[in-house]
Amino acid sequence: MRPEWVLALGVLVSAQASAADWKMDPAPSRLEFVATFEKTAAPGVFKEFDTRLERFEPEKPEAAKLDVTVKVTSADMKNGDVNRAIRGPEWFDFARFPQAEFHADDIRRVAPGRYLARGVLSLKGMKKDLEVPFTWQESANAATMEGELNVERLQFGIGTGEWADGKTIGLGVRVKFNVRLRKVG
Amino acid sequence: MIANTPESWGGLAKFFHWTVALLILAQIPLGFAAALWRLSPLKLELFVWHKSTGMLILALMLVRLGWRLANPAPGLPPQTPCWERRAAHASHGLLYALAIALPLSGWVINSAAAVPFSVFWLVPLPPIAAPDERLEDLAKLAHFSLLVALCLVLAVHIGAALRHHLIKRNDVLLRMLPRAWGRP
Numbered sequence: 001m002r003p004e005w006v007l008a009l010g011v012l013v014s015a016q017a018s019a020a021d022w023k024m025d026p027a028p029s030r031l032e033f034v035a036t037f038e039k040t041a042a043p044g045v046f047k048e049f050d051t052r053l054e055r056f057e058p059e060k061p062e063a064a065k066l067d068v069t070v071k072v073t074s075a076d077m078k079n080g081d082v083n084r085a086i087r088g089p090e091w092f093d094f095a096r097f098p099q100a101e102f103h104a105d106d107i108r109r110v111a112p113g114r115y116l117a118r119g120v121l122s123l124k125g126m127k128k129d130l131e132v133p134f135t136w137q138e139s140a141n142a143a144t145m146e147g148e149l150n151v152e153r154l155q156f157g158i159g160t161g162e163w164a165d166g167k168t169i170g171l172g173v174r175v176k177f178n179v180r181l182r183k184v185g
Numbered sequence: 186m187i188a189n190t191p192e193s194w195g196g197l198a199k200f201f202h203w204t205v206a207l208l209i210l211a212q213i214p215l216g217f218a219a220a221l222w223r224l225s226p227l228k229l230e231l232f233v234w235h236k237s238t239g240m241l242i243l244a245l246m247l248v249r250l251g252w253r254l255a256n257p258a259p260g261l262p263p264q265t266p267c268w269e270r271r272a273a274h275a276s277h278g279l280l281y282a283l284a285i286a287l288p289l290s291g292w293v294i295n296s297a298a299a300v301p302f303s304v305f306w307l308v309p310l311p312p313i314a315a316p317d318e319r320l321e322d323l324a325k326l327a328h329f330s331l332l333v334a335l336c337l338v339l340a341v342h343i344g345a346a347l348r349h350h351l352i353k354r355n356d357v358l359l360r361m362l363p364r365a366w367g368r369p
Contacts, residue, residue, distance in 0.1 A: 162226055
């Protein structure tokens with residue numbers, strides 16, 4: 001084999017080695033949301049969700065793909081009455097829309113360790129473009145993805161009817177995530 | 186004029202008495218309305234009013250208790266029998282205790298239920314108990330029982346005041362009224 005071919009093969013192998021697939025470690029991972037209730041922060045959490053990140057290369061993330069699925073029915077706002085209320089058709093409508101998804105295949109590095117994933121969020125039967133900023137910290141075969149963003153609940157028809165004016169339950173919801181990932185191959 | 190005299194209540198004691206009386210009068214129907222209303226924005230608003238009023242009553246009662254301890258109350262008419270004096274002391278003590286315990290038990294309900302709440306939409310109220318559904322149920326039972334007790338003692342209190350005024354024809358009721366209301 002000619003030396004330049006060996007070099008090219010070497011570059012290819014090393015490039016593939018640094019672009020890895022990542023799977024979520026559910027136990028330490030958190031997906032939280034903070035609504036406002038009578039002008040006071042009302043935190044909640046989605047207890048079940050999953051994150052997959054494919055072909056992610058920290059230096060060159062363009063080819064990567066991010067997929068998040070959220071079991072909406074695992075939402076917990078720490079209060080029995082509230083948890084019963086958010087199941088209903090005016091809020092999350094568990095019966096018809098038990099799952100939300102976010103898919104992004106446009107991931108850019110905006111600064112060292114900081115990224116922006118542009119994709120589509122499907123929630124309560126509606127699809128909207130969404131930009132998700134996140135930080136990335138990697139060590140050995142584990143990584144932490146962390147970020148937060150605002151979601152306007154009415155874009156997804158959450159809190160309709162008499163709740164839509166946003167006076168008692170605010171319109172903006174802060175979403176925060178801290179995801180632990182493990183390298184798979 | 187602010188302080189009590191041996192014969193009559195001072196301005197501050199009257200202010201506390203009637204302000205708390207009016208707040209309690211509003212608070213009881215407000216509480217029932219909030220608890221019984223169907224889940225809607227109005228229900229949440231009613232609860233903010235009820236809880237805020239409760240915290241206001243609690244704050245006023247604590248200051249009032251301090252004032253009551255610092256400033257001796259006017260005496261009862263000299264011919265008042267011993268059992269009546271004891272009954273008066275006991276019912277006044279109970280009213281103070283209940284007007285403080287009711288908002289406290291409400292605060293426990295709100296804390297155990299983990300409901301975010303800001304007093305009059307302004308001041309976030311910290312929890313005084315960890316989220317716990319069993320404690321929430323217990324505190325609700327206590328809140329309602331204390332309310333029943335308050336209504337009973339209030340009936341005695343109002344009845345006794347009217348008896349002093351209408352039957353015994355002394356100034357025990359009049360001396361708690363604002364002076365502008367034509368007390369000699």
